[in-house]
Amino acid sequence: MSEVASSTRHLIDVMGTVVTVDLFHVSDNDEARDAVERVRALLVDVDRVFSTYKASSPVSRLRRGELTLGETPPQVADVLDLCQQAKTLTGGWFDPWALPGGVDPTGYVKGWAAQLALEELRALDVTGAIVNAAGDIASFGGPDLESNFRTGIVRPDDPQRFAAVVELRGCLATSGEAERGAHLFNPFSHTFVSAVASASVTGPNLGVCDAFATALSVGGHDVMVLIDKVDGYEAMTLDFAGSMRATPGFAFVRE
C-alpha cells in the first residue's frame, strides 16, 4: 500500500503532554531505539530545568528570585538569548519578560526542545523523522525518498476538520485560542487577548517557529509582515470569522 508509509511511532510522556517521535523506513531498529531513548532523556532533562509547573525547577526558582541566571544550568541562559533574538525579530510581540510572574521562556522551550530532539535522530538511516510536541512539529526528510511530509492544521473552531494541509519542509508551530483557552499574553496591552484564532508558522527552526506563532497570535497582521521578512519563515492565520491570511510562500497543499 503506497499511501501507508513504513513507520514506527514512539510516545514520550513528558512536559505535561505527549511527544510523538515518528521514524520512517527504519533500517536498524536497535539504533533507532537508542536514539529515541536519548530523545526521551533529553526531553525529561529539559522539563526538569525549564518547567514552570514544577516549583523546584531552576526556571521556577529563577522566577522567584531564588537563583540568579548564573546559578541556573547553562541552557537557561542560551534559551533566554534565543528568546531575546525572537523578541527583537517580532518587534516585541514575543516577550517572555513581559509576562506576569517573571520571565517565562515556556513559549520558546517546547519548540526548542523538540528541535533538539530531532537533532538526535538526524544520523539515523531513515527516510525521515517527525518530532511532534503537542502540535509543534520538527521534521527532516519525508515518508519516503520521493515525498515531503504533509501536516494537517486543524480548524480552531472544529478540530475534526483541517483548515489547511501544509507540505512540511522543516518545522511547523501552531498557536491559538482553542488550545488552552485564552492563555496568550499581549505584551503591549497587558491583557490575555489574541488577535487571531489560530496562527501557524513554518521554518527551519522550531524554537523560532514557536516564538513567531505566539507573537503572531497576539499581534496578528503586524507580526505577519515581520515574519515575511525573515528568510525561510512563512506564516498563516485564521481569524475568528474563519478567514485565512498567509505569506506568499506558505506551502499549502492543494487537494
Added chain:
Amino acid sequence: MKRSPIVAVGTVVGLASVLSFHSSPAKISLSAATGVSTTQPVTTTTKKQTTTTAPATTTTTARTTTTQKQSSTGATTTAPATTTTAPAASTTTAPATTTTVAATGVRSATGPSVNYYFGVLSVKVTANGKKITAVTIGTINDGGNPRSVQVDQYAIPILEQEAVAAQSSNIQSVSGASYTSAGFQMSLQYALKHLGI
C-alpha cells in the same frame, strides 16, 4: 515597506484562490543576521543530556508499526491457519494480509485505563473497516477536582475529533488546537492496535 506581502487567502473553504506574489525585498537571513543557530545549542546540550541520569519517570515508549500489523490482530490472527487451509486460503493468510482479515466491518475496542495528568482514563475507538468513525472516552476518573474537570471539558472533545480527522487525509502529523494528553494518546494507540489499524 510599501508592498503588501500578506495574501488574504479567503475563507477556509476558498483555499483554492490564487496566491499572488509581490516581489520581495531581501529577506533577513536568520542565522547570519542574528546568530540564531540550531546546531550550536544542540551539540552542547545533547552531549550533556546523554550523560545525565534522568529522574525516574513514567515514560512509556509505545511502538506501533503501520505496515506490519502481525502483533495487532489479537484473537483473529490467521497466520497459523496457513498450515491447515487449502492453497487458495493460504495465499490470503500471508503475514502482510492478516490485518485486512481482522480489519473488516464495524467494530470497537477500548484501550487500557491509563494514568493521565489528572486521573485515569481509557479511550474507545470505533472503526468501520480500517476507517476510524469515532473516538470517545471509554472511562474517566479525574477525581473531580475543578481544574481537571475544566481541562477535560475542552481538551477531551478536541482529542476525540483530532483522532478522527488525522486519518482522513494523507498526512503524517497534525498541528494546532491540541492539548494532547499523553494518557489519551497511549490508550488510543493500544485501542487502534487491537483493531488492526
